[in-house]
Amino acid sequence: MKSSKYFSIFFLGLLTFSSCSDDDPAPEPINEEEIITTFTATLVPDGGGTTITLQTRDLDGDGPNPPEVTVSGDFVPNSVYNGSLVLLNETETPSENITNEVEAEDEEHQFFYTIGGGLNASTEYANFDDDGNPLGTAFTFSTGAASSGTLGFTLRHEPTKPNTDLADAGGETDIAVTFSVSIQ
Amino acid sequence: MSFRQLVLLATLLLSFWGHGQECSFSLRGKVQDFHDKSPLVGATLYIPELEVSAITDLNGEYIFEKLCAGNFEIEIMHPECRTLIFPVIITRSDTRDFLMEHHLEKLDEVKVVGSLFTNKTNSGLEEQVSEESLLRNSGASLGDAIKELSGVSSLNTGATIVKPAIHGLNGSRILVLNDGVRMQDMEWGDEHAPNVDVNSAGSISVIKGASALQYGGDAIGGVIVMEQSILPVRDTLYGKTVLNGISNGRGGSISSDLTKIFRDQWFLRVQGSYKRLGDQEAPDYILSNTGIAETASSIQFGRKTLEWGVQARYSFYDAEIAILRASHIGNIDDLIRSINSGEPEIIRPFTYDLQNPRQDVTHHLGKLSFYKRFEGMGKWNVQYDFQQNRRREYDVRRGELNDRASLDLELTTHSLSTDFKWDAAEKYEWQAGLIGRYQVNFPNPATGVRRLIPDYNKTELGGFLTGEYKLKPNWNIDAGIRYDFVNIDATKFYQTSRWEERGYDQEFSDLVVEEIGNQLLTNPVFTYHNFSGTTGLNYSKNNTTFLRFNYALAQRAPNPSELFSDGLHHSAARIELGDLRIKSEISNKFSLSYERRYNTWGFSVEPYANFLKDFIVLEPTGVEFTIRGAFPVWSYRQTDARLLGIDASAYADWHPNWRSEHQISLVKGNDLEQDLALINIPPVNLRNSLNFYKENWQDFEVSLISDLVLRQNEFPPNIVVFSPEQQEDVLLEINSPPAAYHLLGLNSKAEFSLGGFGKLITSVVVNNLLNTTYRDYLNRQRYFADGLGRNVQIQIIVNY
Structure with missing residues (x-):
């Protein structure tokens, strides 16, 4: 019968088709290029003293492990600290310094500082973008009387500039970290 | 092209020549169903060149009389069949039977009129998008076009990414058949709409469930x-x-x-x-x-x-x-x-x-x-x-x-x-x-x-x-x-x-x-x-x-x-x-x-x-x-x-x-x-x-x-x-x-x-x-x- 010929052709086709070998090479691993794993704030007291380092580090990025947060010590009352921020991607070797990228695109970025929980201190921007609006990778931190509370840092990508604070800045959050600190 | 014109000319000449000849031939025969050979009653046979027609009787039989010799085309029409054209050459009185495709829907070529169903399943819930609605949504998407049917909704991302949903289910639970091809377009994501142009379809049916097994066994939501x-x-x-x-x-x-x-x-x-x-x-x-x-x-x-x-x-x-x-x-x-x-x-x-x-x-x-x-x-x-x-x-x-x-x-x-x-x-x-x-x-x-x-x-x-x-x-x-x-x-x-x-x-x-x-x-x-x-x-x-x-x-x-x-x-x-x-x-x-x-x-x-x-x-x-x-x-x-x-x-x-x-x-x-x-x-x-x-x-x-x-x-x-x-x-x-x-x-x-x-x-x-x-x-x-x-x-x- 004629139809049997058609069927046999079809099955032959099916066989050839399913016998395709799959010896593809293994895919290469991807290291996230834009992830920020490490945030470090270095606060150097004006006129000498102990430098305080605040760091949060999350080597698995979006992975399940929470960031490791470290605070090197307590602040001294009634002092002025010169702060600087460094952002790293440590999934790459050598690690990539993302602060440079943020500073290069200064008009599209801004850091915000949040003091909470009764900490007696204040902050001020120490660097600005080309339009004269705050950028904030450098800042000053002035302590008051002994107290404890939180110091938070938020980096916004494409915020509305100028702005008054986080509430009207908009944009997307690239970093949101909070440290528990004390002044003693 | 010129060959065709030549044939046409020859045909014309022949038919004119035929006119001059004897016009006493007859053509008779039966019109039957292609599948089971049952007679088709009431089929019209028409020879445009001679402007003569005949209709089949209860036995599916027809007869043309007083035909001239020549090459003709016979157009055969039946309300439940597709019109067919057959060439015939008349040189003497002859008998000829014709086969017609009686089950129109089997050719997948049913004209869709209003809400008439062309069933893909016998007992499943089915509905068809009307031609008007299809045209109205020409500037929109597939999801928009079928949304007017009852029981059909969509999961949207804005107004342009419209993912169809049938009886509350969407994504991989819905199959989209595009001219007989099951679409493989990463339907798994919430913000992935079907990658089809609604204008490419002549008709769209929605089957609300998995009753059309010929298309797939996994249509828990349904089939479009x-x-x-x-x-x-x-x-x-x-x-x-x-x-x-x-x-x-x-x-x-x-x-x-x-x-x-x-x-x-x-x-x-x-x-x-x-x-x-x-x-x-x-x-x-x-x-x-x-x-x-x-x-x-x-x-x-x-x-x-x-x-x-x-x-x-x-x-x-x-x-x-x-x-x-x-x-x-x-x-x-x-x-x-x-x-x-x-x-x-x-x-x-x-x-x-x-x-x-x-x-x-x-x-x-x-x-x-x-x-x-x-x-x-x-x-x-x-x-x-x-x-x-x-x-x-x-x-x-x-x-x-x-x-x-x-x-x-x-x-x-x-x-x-x-x-x-x-x-x-x-x-x-x-x-x-x-x-x-x-x-x-x-x-x-x-x-x-x-x-x-x-x-x-x-x-x-x-x-x-x-x-x-x-x-x-x-x-x-x-x-x-x-x-x-x-x-x-x-x-x-x-x-x-x-x-x-x-x-x-x-x-x-x-x-x-x-x-x-x-x-x-x-x-x-x-x-x-x-x-x-x-x-x-x-x-x-x-x-x-x-x-x-x-x-x-x-x-x-x-x-x-x-x-x-x-x-x-x-x-x-x-x-x-x-x-x-x-x-x-x-x-x-x-x-x-x-x-x-x-x-x-x-x-x-x-x-x-x-x-x-x-x-x-x-x-x-x-x-x-x-x-x-x-x-x-x-x-x-x-x-x-x-x-x-x-x-x-x-x-x-x-x-x-x-x-x-x-x-x-x-x-x-x-x-x-x-x-x-x-x-x-x-x-x-x-x-x-x-x-x-x-x-x-x-x-x-x-x-x-x-x-x-x-x-x-x-x-x-x-x-x-x-x-x-x-x-x-x-x-x-x-x-x-x-x-x-x-x-x-x-x-x-x-x-x-x-x-x-x-x-x-x-x-x-x-x-x-x-x-x-x-x-x-x-x-x-x-x-x-x-x-x-x-x-x-x-x-x-x-x-x-």
Whole structure:
């Protein structure tokens, strides 16, 4: 019968088709290029003293492990600290310094500082973008009387500039970290 | 060409010459059904050259007398058959029998008139999009076009990404058949709409459930069947052009098609569409970055005769879709801010630019098919199809990375299928088929973002057998079974921390191939055996009473997203986690349909119950902290669920010019294990319309349409998350549905004849006539912005 010929052709086709070998090479691993794993704030007291380092580090990025947060010590009352921020991607070797990228695109970025929980201190921007609006990778931190509370840092990508604070800045959050600190 | 003219001339000469000769010959014979040789009564035989005709009697016999000698063509027409033309040579009195294709629908070429059904199943719930509605949605999408049917809704991302949902289910639970090819276009993602151009379809049917086993055994939600329009059997050239001007988005679309049918039943059809919109607008503001550019084209050619046919088709689809800028957010605090502010954070002046975030998707489809009809038996089909789907998603990124896609997937699929349909017997009909499919997914590593969907090879093999039996004159019963084998062989990198957190190190340690830094290279290989089946009955009487009952068992293997997802989804500010332990989900669906048509009114009621075992759901399960802040974690899990629903519709002809139509859809979804409502279940919606039609005012038609969508009161609970910005736990109202809303629409249409040249149809469609502000529960951008404001569409259709 004629139809049997058609069927046999079809099955032959099916066989050839399913016998395709799959010896593809293994895919290469991807290291996230834009992830920020490490945030470090270095606060150097004006006129000498102990430098305080605040760091949060999350080597698995979006992975399940929470960031490791470290605070090197307590602040001294009634002092002025010169702060600087460094952002790293440590999934790459050598690690990539993302602060440079943020500073290069200064008009599209801004850091915000949040003091909470009764900490007696204040902050001020120490660097600005080309339009004269705050950028904030450098800042000053002035302590008051002994107290404890939180110091938070938020980096916004494409915020509305100028702005008054986080509430009207908009944009997307690239970093949101909070440290528990004390002044003693 | 010149040869043909010569033949024509010769024929003419011959016939003239013939006139001079004897004209006393006769031609007699029978017209019979191709399948069972039964006589066809009342067929008209016509010889155009001589302007004589004959009609078959009760025995299917005809006779022409006093014919002259010569070469002629006989046109044979029968109300239930396709008109055929046969050449005859008369040199003496002769006897000749003709065979005609009696079962029109078996040729898949039924003219769709109004609400007439062309059933794909005997007892399943089916509905067809009217030709008018299809044209009206020429500037929209497939999801928009079928949304007017009862029980059909959609899960949207803005207004341009419309994912169809049937009886509350969407995504991989819905199959889209595009001219006989099952679309493989990454339907697993919430923001992935079908990659098809609605203008490429001549008709669209929706099967609400898994009762059409020939298309697949995993259609737990249903099947959308897009088909080509019927080709007439004569030497002709025709086409149409549809032009749309769309006010909201300040753009429009154009779609054109042209069909050439040659004398010997070869045909060629070309079709193309282009759509361009800029930013769309809500009543109070511009929805910045919501434009679209869509291009689609197709070419097909082949030959269709009664005994055999061959067809080749190639189609291309490309869409670049901008996604609301304000919906791209950084972390949970950004999401809280968006939900609370009530207005998008970014509103810019109108632009046609398509900026990041955006999607760029392309789809190539090639198909070769062949059929052969065996006299007294049935029809055999064989088809090979090739599909390549490429999806690139661009996020808002730093620096030069902004021009690089964050997600870049290429999905290539080959399918080979065959089926045989025995339709010669009068009382029963059988269909059996086999399918093999091979699919490769390639995620491009150049994105610099860890792969959301891994590299995989997937092999599928399936077979089905379905049958229909005419029990009594008005009763038909059907049954079918299907088996599908699915094998998925993936190569995926897991972060070691994720692998351990998921507990895979305990259960799947044998899948690990290599440890590279803090990542593990794994090779998960899974096999699924799925069984499906259906049975039902259909009663129809006098074309006024219809009753259908159907039971369908469907089984669906998990899709790659459900198994392997692992990463941060920016557009939703959530971490999505698949699970390697997920197995096939099983649906048991019962549906009933009762329809009555009286002289001036009619109604239909369609209740259904779908019991789902191991139903795969994606829902918020917790929070994870990163340096960017906190993100809710959405995980896939399996549970037992139940969907209960009813669709009802009615129409009334109040006056020869006035008609009203009414429709209501209601569905309830419950997670039976946790006694909670299911997520994303469509709220109750009511659609009422009043139409005025007057034939002698250029077929003038105007309709006022009211859509009332109630608030979804059954939804899963919201989640409590810790907000780093506020330094406290806050309630994230991620599941709270928006309020009920009511939209009015207006359609108006008139037709003008262009003499012998063709026909011109003009129409005006106004959506959201009153410019009402609303948000829809099933729109993923409801957290960020209102729905579309008023849209006026002016349409011109030229048929030629």
